[in-house]
Amino acid sequence: xxxxxxxxxxxxxxxxxxxxxxxxxxxxxxxxxxxxxxxxxxxxxxxxxxxxxxxxxxxxxxxxxxxxxxxxxxxxxxxxxxxxxxxxxxxxxxxxxxxxxxxxxxxxxxxxxxxxxxxxxxxxxxxxxxxx
Amino acid sequence: xxxxxxxxxxxxxxxxxxxxxxxxxxxxxxxxxxxxxxxxxxxxxxxxxxxxxxxxxxxxxxxxxx
Numbered sequence: 001x002x003x004x005x006x007x008x009x010x011x012x013x014x015x016x017x018x019x020x021x022x023x024x025x026x027x028x029x030x031x032x033x034x035x036x037x038x039x040x041x042x043x044x045x046x047x048x049x050x051x052x053x054x055x056x057x058x059x060x061x062x063x064x065x066x067x068x069x070x071x072x073x074x075x076x077x078x079x080x081x082x083x084x085x086x087x088x089x090x091x092x093x094x095x096x097x098x099x100x101x102x103x104x105x106x107x108x109x110x111x112x113x114x115x116x117x118x119x120x121x122x123x124x125x126x127x128x129x130x131x132x
Numbered sequence: 133x134x135x136x137x138x139x140x141x142x143x144x145x146x147x148x149x150x151x152x153x154x155x156x157x158x159x160x161x162x163x164x165x166x167x168x169x170x171x172x173x174x175x176x177x178x179x180x181x182x183x184x185x186x187x188x189x190x191x192x193x194x195x196x197x198x
Contacts, residue, residue: 071173072161131164 012065019057026054076131080123088116134193138166140184155179 030051038044066077095107141151141162148162155176164170165180172180174188181188 070157070161071176072157072164072170075170128160131160131169 008068012061012068015061016058016065019061023054023058026050030054072131076124076127079127080120083123083127084116084120087119088112091115133171133198134168134195135165136191136193137162137180140186140191141166144184151180151183154183 030047038047066074069077092107092112095104095112098104099106137151141148146154147159148166149159152159152162156179157176161170161172165172177188177192181191184191
């Protein structure tokens with residue numbers, strides 16, 4: 001019997017869907033009151049392990065999706081990531097100073113990470129357009 | 133870097149998509165190379181040249197500014 005191979009793009013999309021769902025589930029679990037406010041060491045360790053354990057597969061799939069692309073699209077990703085890194089670095093440094101000076105409250109690190117993802121996405125669109 | 137990719141592609145009557153499929157890159161990559169906005173890697177340049185039965189120098193040419 002010949003084994004039919006799944007289209008790599010479909011396989012990747014399925015992996016993105018599955019890992020995203022896993023991440024969403026573990027994210028909700030890690031934010032639960034039971035885990036977050038527990039005084040038990042085991043529960044607090046579980047909180048971190050569940051949270052990170054659900055997040056790593058998503059990152060692995062995204063890294064795989066970039067590796068699967070051709071050199072031109074990889075270049076677009078690298079440029080966009082560099083822009084996102086530079087802007088997020090500047091923003092986090094500025095926010096840190098503003099927070100120290102008492103102008104703004106401390107920014108959560110997850111918020112900075114989300115900002116980096118948004119900038120990455122926008123920078124990818126801008127870079128793609130610049131190559132047209 | 134200048135190149136003759138668009139001319140050669142037209143001679144073979146291939147679309148950008150078709151050429152991209154033959155060398156394993158996207159249509160956008162072929163378009164960016166043809167418009168001179170993106171210089172391909174050496175392996176990709178060699179693949180393209182080989183596909184048209186040309187040497188790399190016959191397809192790609194350095195400009196004064198390169």
